[in-house]
Amino acid sequence: MKKQAIAAGDAFTVTADCDKMLATCRDRFGNVDNFRGFPDIPGNDFVMSYPTPGTGGG
Secondary structure: OOOOOOOOOOOOOOOOOOOOOHHHHHHHHHHOHHHHOOOOOOOOHHHHOOOOOOOOOO
């Protein structure tokens, strides 16, 4: 199927997308009650972290 250029009078639908972030759900859509994520569980950044040496004596 060959793609055709967009022309005046063509119909289309625009839909706001979700980035799966609680802040977006709250601030942009005002829809925290229907947010189905887990915002307070540590993600990969926490799982992949490791201890680092201190910078001073104690």
